[in-house]
Amino acid sequence: MTKEQMRTLLETSVNELYAASIEEASPQELFQALAHVVKHAYADDWRQTRTNILAEQQKQTYYFSIEFLPGKMLKSNLLSLDLLTTAEEVLKEVGTSLDEVAETEKDMALGNGGLGRLTSCFMDSLASLGLPGNGNGIRYKYGLFKQKFIDGHQVELPDDWLRSGNVWEVRKESKAVPIHFGGHVYLKENEAGVLKPVYEGGFTWRAVPYDTAMVGYQNQHLNTLRLWSVEVPSEEEAKYATLESRQALENLTAVLYPDDSNETGRRTRLMQEYFFVSAGMQSIVRYYKKMNLPMEQMSEKIAIHINDTHPALCIPELMRLLVDEEGLAWEQAWATTIKVMSYTNHTIMAEALEKWPVDMIKEVLPRMYQIIEEIDRRFIEGLEKVHPCDLLNRTRIISNGQVHMANLAIIGSHSVNGVAKLHSDLLKSVVLHDFYVIYPARFNNKTNGIAQRRWLQLANRPLTKVLDNTIGESWHHQPEDLTLLKNYQEDETVLQALADAKKTNKIALAKYIDAHCGIQVDPNAIFDVQIKRLHAYKRQLLNLMHILKLYFDIKENPNAQYHPRVFIFGAKAAPSYHYAKSIIKAINETARMINHDPQINDKIKIVFLENYNVSLAERIIPAADVSEQISLASKEASGTSNMKLMLNGAVTIATLDGANIEIRDAIGDENIAIFGLTEEEVYRYYAEKNYSAYTYFENDHRLQQIMNAFIDGTIPNIEWEGKEIFDSLIKYNDEYFVLRDFDAYCEAQNRIDIAYRDTRRWQKISLMNIANAGKFTADKTVQQYADDIWQIEPLFAHVKEPNDASLTQSV
Template identity: 50%
Template structure:
């Protein structure tokens, strides 16, 4: 297909519209054309997909399997066209046929396979693995429903089902012949064999069939296509069995079938109740067991060597704690099915599994009730007990100075199974995702484990695929970059550093500025279409788009907006550069405080946007249902990237990298990858404020911070909080009392008030800097130039050489 002319493309699209959708081109809708083009791209990718698999089999190269509960891949048609080298010709053909390519690509739903940065990182990693010609695949769950579709009604978040699979998904291939059975519950019987070894038999288990759906992951114009395998939970009861059942049994079968399908039904089921927790644990084991069984099958089929050599050919990277059950499940398969003894099985397991930690937040370091694990996964519970007992004995015998720490190290403690501890003990590598984050793990959060296993801990700062987040989403800027430094940066993103030569070149800076304004005009039109709000494309687009969580401090952002509004109400002639504050965020359905913050943002938007007294000097926009596709519209238009988490709380961040790569300037704390951005671009090209991680941790450990002291001494803070309490922003006097009381009487746990003054000062510096557009554009281009360091190509190269020990496939 790459050699097709535009006219041949047109004929191919016309043919596919007829054969795939049954419509003539003059009657085809955008959706018909989407499916027609998808079919054309699939044909091209399938050839390369098959050839890639054959090459891996022939070379018997080592392969990585990336296990993750999330893969936030977004829409795939445009990126598949780009990576297959077909995008420009396809765009031209669509235009000649009278179709708008953007509208055609927008027919694809965002795949509901993830929630936030964790899932988007996994998607970026898969693209980079393929683009760098490594043998690597993703393993996840094929959720029928995504997190939820967010609607804002009267300022409140309302959750609707995100049934993203209601229409055919053209990128997946069902592989029913490669299904595997997963077992839950049941009874375990232990027998001693003649040779003295133990044998385990399982009875009365609940059996679930895991059916794989494979999605191709194309490397950038290199004919490498790897796989994302997504597992769907299905009942193994046939329709004929149900038809011959008695009525009561029939309804029992239906209930049972429904309970099984729930396993792959929802991304992140509500786990505030016991039943939800059980379902979540089922999902995690379902992913792990199905993936390991598939890996073993593939190994035996292609390698045909003893499983003692498994670490030479396979590495399993678990993305956060969710797939930690890979450790005991791998042990179970090796011992119970492959008849290895404990020592050999443990040696294999701890050479195969590597663990990425993504958080220092205690609530995100998963743990499960011991009884729940024992009931749902009885054999795995036995293995976890044995791992724990052996590990604790080893600590006691070999590390007497750590004996008192054993309760903090034990995998089973206080009636809970601690998944991060299990992952650390059962892996050969433990990596953090930014330099600061890894340091905190080693020196504080996991200090005792680091003392035990110093060689396991390492840092792999996160990255993003620059091909999607610059080349695809910002083609005009990408074209400008290519014009001045050549196209090599697309495959070697570090070459973006050559842009420094042009950081003071006025004609080039003017062109970059024009692209930014063009992107802001497009976003302004989108905002007006979606919300009815008119925004000024010449205002500063100040953007915070991420999950709504207290530590990410959207509250600090909206407090600053309220402060600005108060200033303008006091002095309508105040000379400020117009600002557009853009928010995009989902709050977990049961996260009351986060929902209150969303309500406050929307209340302020309604109040400010309709107040003629401030002369449109500030606007506030909350764009509902934030997802990958929305991010692709917002990021190229961003001037200020808000990365204002409480220092020490954000492991890395990747939104900061995406916006930096598109020329936005970071306004942030010394947290996560912000530190590494600052170290690269220098203090003059970033806006840093607030407490450091050490200062935050000192307050947590030693006290000394009293939020009410700031309330009593800073009249700006007192005014904002009193307005929340006194109903100044609405008719209900106590509407935002929860925010008021949480901030003052729970002592402001994320230091919003403590950092408020520094945040205001940082915004003043932004204001002054933006007024000097020549300097601002120099700062912007400097950020783009250094952003190549944050390509996921660099991250994956580090994983591949330092952890996975993979070799690239030859061209």
Template identity: 50%
Template sequence: MFSNKEDFKKQFLKRLEMMCGKSFAESSKDDQFDTLGHMIREYASKDWIETNELYRSKDERQVYYLSIEFLLGRLLRHNLMNLGIERIVEEGLNDLGIDLNEIEEVESDAGLGNGGLGRLAACFLDSIASLGLPGHGCGIRYKHGLFEQKIIEGYQVELPELWLRHGQVWEVRKADLAIEVPFWGNIESIEENGRLIFRHSDTESITAVPYDVPVVGYNNKTVNTLRLWSSEPSPFLVHKDILKYKRETESVSEFLYPDDTHDEGKILRLKQQYFLVCASIGSIVRSYLKSHDSLRDFHRHVSLHINDTHPVLAIPELMRILMDVGGLGWEEAWEITTNTISYTNHTTLSEALEKWPIQIFQPLLPRIYMIVNEINERFCQQLWQGYPGDWNRIERMAIIAHDQVKMAHLALVGSHSVNGVASLHTEILKNREMNDFYQIFPQKFNNKTNGITHRRWLLKSNPELANLISDAIGPSWIKQPAKLSQLRDFQDDSTFLKRLNDIKQHNKQKLVNRIYEQIGIRIDPSSIFDVQVKRLHAYKRQLLNVLHIMHIYNRIKEDPQFLFYPRTFIFGAKASPGYYYAKKIIKLINTVADKVNNDPTVNEKLKVVFLENYRVSLAEEIFPAADVSEQISTASKEASGTGNMKFMMNGALTVGTLDGANVEIKDLVGEENIFLFGLTAKEVLHYSGYRSIEYFHYDKRIRRVVEQLVNGFFANEEDEFEAIYDSLLMQNDQYFVLRDFDSYVNIQKEVGNTYKNRDRWLKMSLMNIAGAGYFSSDRTVKEYANEIWKIDSVGR
């Protein structure tokens, strides 16, 4: 399309005038971004078409990754980098007086996810394409995503996330490939040629329209597809209340995670989940049948991966298609289904394992419920044969019990592979949370420790560090990230360490500028940047962090000579709109920030910053600037974490519990290069007799900060934090915040003392970068491809 800078400039100017109907001199940044985005998508289109043709002609097994979230971030520079044209475009735009960084700021983060689950899915798509593997994503094209977070007087306020208000240059709408998704209605059974045929009548259907987004592999001409489904009214349906029908239809793809406190919200969430799997599998089957006569070998050509429990309805939906459309019997359909579907579990929290009331599930999805009920009956019979008379076990393991459909149980029974996302997490699943199932299906369980794409989180977001690494060990690490381990040879190289330090300081200064621009607070770039950015949840213990800040504040106030290395505590987090307690913690962080930042006696040593609307593009500025990575979840509660990997890859040092992938970080970098504290997972799981009130009484530091929540320490806000106070004392501190407080205070002292020894700190930082290659999602995806999906690279 263009082969050099001059060619690019000529085409860009011509295209801008044609698209926008105005001269270059009159064009806005938005016009320039739209023009560039469309050019890049078209540049990738030839490879996109050829990749799909190659998959069709080779007829090799392909994987489809079903996820309710895909947290993509911005794609402009990422696509330029992966296509190998970043320099040509940047220099061409410079000649025209355009700064690519400013153009990049025009792009909205895609509102398709919330946290680690969605970011993991995005990293996997990048790795699948960059490894030349035949694999695609299937998700929902949310009109508003989760929400845009504003902080007003310290409170989280949710606004619609209008990421599509200027359109989306990367997507291609394919209305001709729409799928009808049925809800409600009745099931009729008819005997035909000696077999029972089930027909779904009187349905209220909605139309799923696909929007395809190219997923560009790194420098390898592979372009896979992320197919996002948008809900629209069916053109074939006559409805008595057309406005109500239109409103309800469009709400299915309007928001990620609608509030399910009430039945209306539960119905909408369940609709979303079936909408995703019905449209995705319908589309996959339709494509498959173009080149195959029957569905009998479907599992030999297709792998369906369900990312957490949200897409578990893929199991009964595939059964429905195999039986009702493909004409197969139950046993044959079940064998194909279980050999097609694999499942990743992302949590040990029982409240996060989805359950749906039968009274909602059955009328909304009558045929799917029939199939789930039959799966349950057959599974319970199998349990009865293995454990005759053990009613308790059968009740515990049943897919349908106590008037609820248990989605995790359905996933465990209906898939051939169940994996955890860190070695500790998988062991907890096998030996505790899912032990009943592990006893029956030990061969299904395996571990796949999460990874992150080093192309976005190092190469793109920290180009100076990437260049330093390439200067030191050559550029081959970009395709073989395990080679980062060669950096260990430079731990005594003073020139290398000085450059590492200079890069960190430069990144810190950039974040200082961003913070001042965003919230008007000036922070000291020479202070320790201590960062906790992640979803706001009680088990992630942002509360422990903020109570420690209150303790430091108290120490400095009572003793101005208290030796404390200046520190800036940086938070970023969204709380689920219905999660009252999490929103109180956001209010507390902002209240503490107000007090600290407006107190001239402490704010030369201490600053607290809450960055609103935490998202991928903001994370790309935060990770390269961080000195300290807060990974302080209650041990055994965090399945893996991926922020911990992004921080270490950018040279931040982890303060953490031995939880999730922190365990493997410790193993890779050595205990001397990580700051560990607190109870272990084993201690948490077997802790008995914990009484938080005792820690409150016997540790005056704890007593002081906890009392400050309610004693007027925060002016005019005595009643504001009662829920937090009660959770710690009246509800016995479920997540052991007070139990781990002393250990946390001590490890934070060690952090400050270590930071003063710059050579020591920089060596530790280097050892973390050198150990980060293992956590590339390329390694993770290779393990999935070889051991679960059974797919091979189809190189060009």
């Protein structure tokens, strides 16, 4: 598309949508109009991709996830269509800018943090590799929540991201499916003597899909993200005439992670999980039947991936469809299900391995419970002569009145993977060791990756320009070509150009902070960044305690040499996670205290940016000097902010946890600041039960000063929050070894400070981080999934050379 063609289409779109000229249109109207032009540009290829996949009967992956976090899509789609520069030029001609227009787009509120962003990186990579792979999730009306700070406290507001609609989605009402909840189910023989379920009572809601194109990077391949919304079946409108009767229905797809601290919230969450699973599975089976192939051959054409335990009901739901609806014998259906399903575990935290009360599943999903019960019975029966009874009892799906969803996901899948080498090793040796004994061949590792296209080409245009001028543009398609940058680690011109790009990004972030927070920060300071979900194991508290140490040091010795730092936080706490919200309050009150202390003289600034999301990350990450990856070793499955910050030239301070280990191995010890307990040392403390947080507190005057600041009024306005934090470390013995790692963390921070003052050394370290970041591309990770687990191939590997010119163009 030429610039002239785009301008003509944009003018037409503005006129048709708003009966206005392009010069009269507001930035928001220009966004809507330009989005329609983009959709016009990819519509034929989207249709042709689907047509080709069906014509070739190509095997596809369906990626089930309760979270997707795509971020804004205008610039991403323009980049993938090779129209980004064209759009910039057109909008400049009409007196505005692409940045101003794109700013009006809402972030899709479909996820929380790393899990949701990972799925979106995978969607990007699947399309960009030409692999047939589709997402399946929920179209949340409000998503997680919009975070606001009021008097330092986190307050949750509705994130009404759909208020103006979602220009990228296409409603597919003809593909709607019924979802049944509740009632009573019993089995009855039909005329052929086959047991069939009979449903009595309960209610049926309607799942309507909204499809969004996942545009491959400059390859004319488009996959589909299908999100489901709940509606009243037309034949049952009368039942939902009152506001109260509609509320329960609308709550189903209202928010991500309904509050599970009460019974109503837990029930809604269980229904939510079954809703998108059943809708997606029905859609897949309907598609597969178009091929006129035997149902027991489904695994040759369909791969279904369970992303964390939330979609584990995929397994019994496929069994329901195959046995109840398609008439397969149980044994045939089970063999098919295992070959179709694969599962990624994203945690070793026990509380994150979902469990549901038996009574709740019986009441809400009676047929699901019957099938799970039979899966559980056959699991025990099939292995009781092979493995000891106590091993089988520890691994069974139903035990102690609960249904264990991770156990279901493992037993019903042919592949179980972790998301970093350490994480996968811990699954085999500790967390899921019993299952590893039973199914050793199922376990494998797939270290997470990120989409360099968004996190460098889009988020960091100044750095992209330097890289293009230095090593060429091959890394756009092959991110591992970033390694070419190693050839320039002694080139002062390149090192300075990289530093200048960083400075440009820091100036831009400083302006944003001033405009949105009223805090003025110096771009010459070290920008020290911790951006991730607020959770005790991620140890934002350790970061805060180090800040307090620096504060007291400067107060005691204001003339000491110290390079100014800006500590930047971005994090949401779950609404019911009281302790995490107390840490947020403590950080905000410490910020207020330090930022307004004239004696500190701007040597320390603290900025907690509210409502952290993808778009905010795209501002922060390019400007970061230091990347905080300080979770307790053995707790973080992988992490992906570590990879994004590394890609943008930040230097990592880290424990040997998750993918930090592989980052260290890639860049070398001299280019990362490692500290703290190792995974072996953590588990030794667990085994010996001899950790005493009070001993560390008692023997360290500095720690006493810092800890007492939470309870003696030094930090104002945190009487209750401070006591909760103090007690968590002293009274309840510091679950995540914050006091144990504190000295080592401070020493590592000192190494960071020394390195930063050596300008040339710091620039080389930054260069080496960028040069090695290509190893952590989602393209590589997704290719490993495709080869090892899903057995899918690029579409163009199968499409025959056609006579039709339009078909040739589309592949």
